[in-house]
Amino acid sequence: MWKYFIKRLLQGVLTVWFIATATFFAMHNVPGDPLSNDRAMTEITRANLEAKYGLDQPLFTQYTIFLGNLLQGDFGISFTQENREVNDIIREHFPVSAILGILAVIFAATGGVLLGALTALYRNRLPDYVIMFLVILGISVPSFVVAALSQLGLVTLNTALGRTILPVAGWGTILHMLVPALVLGLSTMAYLTRLMRSSMLEVTSSDYVRTAKSKGVPATRIFTHHQLRNAVLPVVTVLGPAIAAITTGGFVVELVFAIPGLGRYFVEAVQQLDYTVIMGTTVFYGAFLVFMVILVDVVYGLIDPRVRLEQ
Amino acid sequence: MSDTSSVVVDADEGFTRSAGKQLALYALYAIAAVAAVMFVLSLAAGGAGSSATGNAIDVENNSITIALREEPPQMDAARATDASSNVVLSHVMEGLISYDLDAQPIPGVAERWEIREDGATFWLRENALWSDGVPVTAHDFVFSWRRVLNPETASQYAFILYPIKNAEAINTGQLPVETLGVRAAGDRVLEVEFERPTPYFDKLVSYLTYFPTREDFFKSTNGRYGADADMMLYNGPYVLTEWVHGSTMRWEKNPLYWNKENKGFLDEIRTAYITQDINAKLNLFKDGQIVDTHLLSPMLPTAMEQRWQIDRSMDGSVFYLEFNHRDNRITRNWNFRRAMQLAQDSTELVYKVLKEPSYIPGTTLFPAWLNGVSESFQKEYPPVEHKMNVQKAREHLALAKQELGIDEFPPLMMLTGDTPISLLAAEYYQQLFRENLGLELRLDVQIFKQRLEKMRQGEFDIVLSGWGPDYNDVLTYGDLFSSWNLQNRGRYNSPEMDSWIRIAQSELEPKKRMDAFGEIQRLLYEDVVIIPMYERGISFVVDPRLKDFRRRSVGPEVDYNFAYIDTSGQ
């Protein structure tokens, strides 16, 4: 067990190094640099700025410095936020993205399981049709369209009621989080609903359910103990990748709802070619995902005795 | 799924009903649990940059809420380059000369001044104080200006101080900073020596790069000056009391500000939102969360439906197609440029394609709001009248072919930024020149920094470019195409242009000086240095209870220095 865990951890570190290297060389391949500005600068000003950020060093030296700092957990100083360290930026903005992501995952998971069970229960009847129609919309409408439309809906709602029921943008309170998290979790929720539905149906037609029924086990007990419990397992397995997708996929929602998360910050940093922020964010997210996956694997192995970790 | 089993399950109504009840119970639990989790998360989020729902106007606390376009990189005026820093600094700092509600210069830290051919003298007022109560002295300006020009500071706006004696030499490392032509004659007199006559120096000193910095405080910050709210000293109508990076700022009334009667009427201004998303801003305004927002043309029907009082102002910038005049570029050929000039009409671009009511079709490099000798510059020196003439354009194109000795023009590179408006214009021009002249323009769409880099390297034939003013004088545009200006990315080089620009820079007699600008304007058209596209304006709305809010062409794009709340109209 420990041996496996440590082995995975080492592999994870190696993977992070790979991500860092790929990002570093991709970024330094970019034409132009973050120092360019509206107002033309003299050569000496440019040279001084380059020296300040170490851009005057040979590429390989820059790379070793970058790796050295990375080992100490230091991503350097932002180019556009001149007095801020990338670490500070991540520390300030990542929690926002994380909270949004966690909420979205919770929405998606609870919504998906409940709705999936509901549709399976009322198969081929009105609730099934209504929910499956919504699921189809959730899967096939691009997230930015959903986000823009829901924001528009909020405005219309607030205008119609003459007061702010739910804020249309920004961050801070429960009310700010509700709609963005729902929008962010929507497609995952739709996916999980479908998964839960088919999983429920499979379980329903299984022998042990039939046996339980014929034995006269009460309906609620069959439903909760035999059907739900077994049907939820496949849903749990896809949660890991879903968390990863949601946490990094927050870009659109953060942009549309003006949420100060790391995703939005990343998009802005890209527009400004802010090397250090781009590299820092990518490496950070990469590391986060790698270790999330390891964690999910390990936890899953602990929960489900059928999975053997040494594979 | 096989039919038999499904029939069994579906037929069992009782099973479905009791299972459904159980499911509903679970759903209730789930909702309760999720609500609890959300509550906990919102407590956690409280620390991670919150923008509590406020009202656009809080009458009781005499406070307003606004949105900033982006997070200011830092608040050190010596190194500030972007619009957001400009907005904040213009509220929390004050230079030697300030401006009034109508953007006319008024005394700031200096109570009076004198500008001569060889220099200037500023007499500082006694009651101008830093936010820690220490008077603002002439030494603070000397320290600040030397710092701006010190090559180690790498200030990108250092050039704006070049009229001061030795400034350029210091900035390029040829002279020590102590040789700068500025000295403090006591605490309250600032003496400036000029490199060359600079009649517009009073316009320059209200720019933020000329703001003061106090040496002892600066040194105490250990290089973190302007990084946080407590890493700065203020001397403007407001002070920055809170800065949560990436999220909110709080500006409060500065109790020590000397001119409280005329500026800084609000107790508090909160920048609760940082967003570039104009739709989000519109929604925030509609929702009563922010006091003002600007409107793009697709939003105008909504604004009319809401019965808002829509206002407009010029944002100061002028946009144009800039040619690459370097050797071996086709765009170096005058007949070619003339053909392109004749084949387009900026009114069609603005009225039909961009559809922005506040934009003015471009006629010249010098925007309509600039002042001439006694009236507006455009009125005193009307731009050359342009008439689109495709027939004539084709003749010039044929001549260009002859002169260049080619049968067919190769595709031309048209460099553009990736903002919606520039993309729209670029796509329009691409098709326009294809239809009218049979030219193949290849769009080169680049993000901001990459476009600037390509402009610097001269990797373009035509670039969609623009210029915003640094100070309120025609020269902020007038010297753009001098051969020595680094901003002249197309490397236009004409001795005639250079000679007029030299006159415009140092002539003391206003009429002669403006005449020179008139000549520059004529030459820009006749030599087709650029093709003007539009003067940018802004349609905007303000909460009707907020009075005397201004949008500026020069300086901060939004100005709340004079704003106050008046609910009498409600």
Added chain:
Amino acid sequence: MSEISAADFQPLTAGQETQVISRPSLSYWQDAWIRLKANRRALASLYIVIGLLAFTLLGPVLWPVDPARQDIDQISLPPGTDRNATIVAPYQPWFGDANLPGTGLRLAEPGTTQAVRLQWEVLPGANGHRVYRNLFPVGPEYAYGIPLAEILNNDTLYFEDRLDLQPGTYFYSVVALGPRGEITTEYESLEVDIQRVTTVAEAIERGLLEEGTNLQVGDQIELAWHPLGTDYLGRDMLARLMAGARVSLFIGIGAPLLFVLFGVTYGSVAGFVGGRVDQVMMRFADFVVALPFLLFMIVFKIAFGIGPGESGVFPMLVAMVVLLWPATARLVRGQILQIREQGYIDASRLLGAKTPYLVFRHMIPNTLGVVLVTLTFAIPSAIFTEAFLSFIGMGVAPPTPSWGSMSNEGIKTMLTTPHELIFPALFISLTVLAFNLLGDGLRDALDARMRNRE
């Protein structure tokens, strides 16, 4: 037991039927096809996919309109707009008319989409005027509408509006400016009906008239027909959707096809060779899987840039292939490892089958089902990725249209001209949906294990 004759011991002649097979033998693929056909939703999706391909490939033949052509007279028109226009004389600049009869705010000539010419007298107490245009009457809020112009003196008492004039009714107002240029409540208002017009020259330029046609001012003409309306530059939406389909489907189908192909090769080599090679190859795949996909799409996009005149389709394709192949590779490797242990492989090997035969006859065909399903599900996500990148401004470069970039443009004008968002978004949704349902159907049809699921 009946008598046994010698005839019963005659050997059977070749060709004689020995055994009656009650059902025709079906190959794996025939079986799958029958199952797919039985699935109505999957079949409908298949027809939609075929329809989309026809729309993309045949559409431009049936609707040969240049998607780049800009009809500046018909910008952002929703489908079904009235197309009748009156011929007027070419535009001439106008600087007021000193002899214009009447007083107050009035028109110098009837309002047209070419220009609205207004003239007025100095308003009481005015130090200048502002001209406004509104879709609604001014009302008690003094909501004058859109400020069109500001005239800071009392010498100019005329204004010509040429800004985006649409047929319909406008309410123009002239408002007096106070001493500091501020807005007052002193105003005059005028209701103006706008008529759609065009000139002979424009009609010829747009190909509506033959050169030399004799049309008089005042004659009626019908403007070009745009069945799905036009976009923000007056380009035909239908033609642009077809052109956009080419880009979106090229990326959406091309990228998955390439990375699945690469993944299959990589995975089967790793799986078949096994041992150290397999380990090294899979470790590398693990690295690539770990790259955060969207972040790297963006990083690649700026790192490799889009040169002048390039659409950026190719770099996007490459980036997707580079980042997405490992999933397929893993899957195929797993399958191959499984198949390698199957009894029929051993049997085949005993019968003398060579490695290439094993690979091509047994292994690859047996993974094809899984691969096909993966491919079908990869298409919707590739289409979404393209749309997402376009939304954050990192997609294909204009003027190349794609459904994603068209939706992104459409979002900006969502309130005023929803058709610019609805059509491309609809196409994206339809395509994504069709491939998803088709994928479901294929999975059910191809994968025996999944068959009993719904």
